[in-house]
Amino acid sequence: MEGTREPTLIASVRRALHLMETVAAHPSGAPAKQLARAAGLPLATTYHLLRTLAHEGYATKLPDGCWVIGGRLEGLYxxxxxxxxxxxxxxxxxxxxxxxxxxxxxxxxxxxxxxxxxxxxxxxxxxxxxxxxxxxxxxxxxxxxxxxxxxxxxxxxxxxxxxxxxxxxxxxxxxxxxxxxxxxxxxxxxxxxxxxxxxxxxxxxxxxxxxxxxxxxxxxxxxxxxxxxxxxxxxxxxxxxxxxxxxxxxx
Known part of the structure; x- marks a missing residue:
């Protein structure tokens, strides 16, 4: 029936949001490999998403290689x-x-x-x-x-x-x-x-x-x-x- 159809979702957006949740779940930050495992994503996809999030200010890579939530989220929050x-x-x-x-x-x-x-x-x-x-x-x-x-x-x-x-x-x-x-x-x-x-x-x-x-x-x-x-x-x-x-x- 028309009313029971599943909504059309954009997979890449879902992956990015899920990855941000995974980053936030690691208070001290985590490297990309660990985040990929925790989020259930391929490592290559994880790197691509992290670079995109970093470019937009939603993720930050620390000098030791760990990733944390970016400063842009503070204003959004x-x-x-x-x-x-x-x-x-x-x-x-x-x-x-x-x-x-x-x-x-x-x-x-x-x-x-x-x-x-x-x-x-x-x-x-x-x-x-x-x-x-x-x-x-x-x-x-x-x-x-x-x-x-x-x-x-x-x-x-x-x-x-x-x-x-x-x-x-x-x-x-x-x-x-x-x-x-x-x-x-x-x-x-x-x-x-x-x-x-x-x-x-x-x-x-x-x-x-x-x-x-x-x-x-x-x-x-x-x-x-x-x-x-x-x-x-x-x-x-x-x-x-x-x-x-x-x-x-x-x-």
Whole structure:
């Protein structure tokens, strides 16, 4: 049957990838003959692949003749970790979008700044136009308040000193004492009631893992009149946040 056909694979690519795995399995490096035996490849093929990998920066030959992984993989690995996180997190966000009819966001607080990792929206609810970044508008967004609420007092003070509280809408909280009360959250939820954009409301929950140093937040945005309904799905949001905390890869 058409659906049961084996995919067309490029043998040389498979051999090269398998050889790279074999090289990586030898922390102190290994000569070509040893790698050929371990990878189950002819020696001539192994030499050819190693020369090609070395030319592209994916393998390096040491002075003693041993082969190790090349420096080009370091940058590829760093970028790849972000993509691994997207591959694991995006289905969770998409599930919330489809189930609740919202736009869904995942952000982390890292090295003193808020970074948006991913956002998923759809035709029913478009993502919020981030005309002011999350760092500058942490006080006015559910996701920002959720992240600030997870910091200690010194961390919050330091962030707000670098990013003064801008007055974005008539509902924006710009008084520090009032903001501090909101940073405690309510029923495990952090809210934005048209504080960032008129007509739009947001709900956020923490995505945290102290053992791995993960300080994050999951948020959803919707039309302001739908806030009560979306807020009622807090249990579903917390469930999704727990799943993200388990699968997110930290760079």
């Amino acid at each position: 760093a970028r790849g970790r972000t993509q691994v996180t997207l591959a694991r997190v995006r289905p969770v966000l998409a599930s919330l979008r489809d189930e609740l009819g919202v736009a869904a966001y995942f952000a982390v607080h890292r090295e003193g700044e808020i970074s948006l990792v991913d956002v998923v929206d759809g035709p029913r609810e478009r993502r919020v136009d981030l005309y002011v970044g999350f760092n500058e508008a942490a006080h006015a967004t559910a996701i920002g308040k959720c992240l600030l609420g997870q910091l200690d007092e010194a961390g919050r003070r330091e962030h707000l000193a670098r990013h003064p509280m801008l007055d974005l809408t008539p509902h924006t909280i710009t008084d520090r004492r009032t903001l501090d009360r909101g940073l405690a959250g309510r029923d495990g939820l952090w809210l934005d009631r048209e504080e960032y954009t008129l007509g739009t409301a947001c709900v956020a929950v923490p995505v945290a893992d102290e053992t791995r140093g993960l300080t994050g937040a999951l948020a959803v945005s919707c039309r302001a009149e739908r806030l009560t309904r979306v807020r009622g799905a807090g249990g579903r949001l917390r469930e999704a946040a727990e799943r993200i905390a388990r699968v997110a890869v930290l760079s």
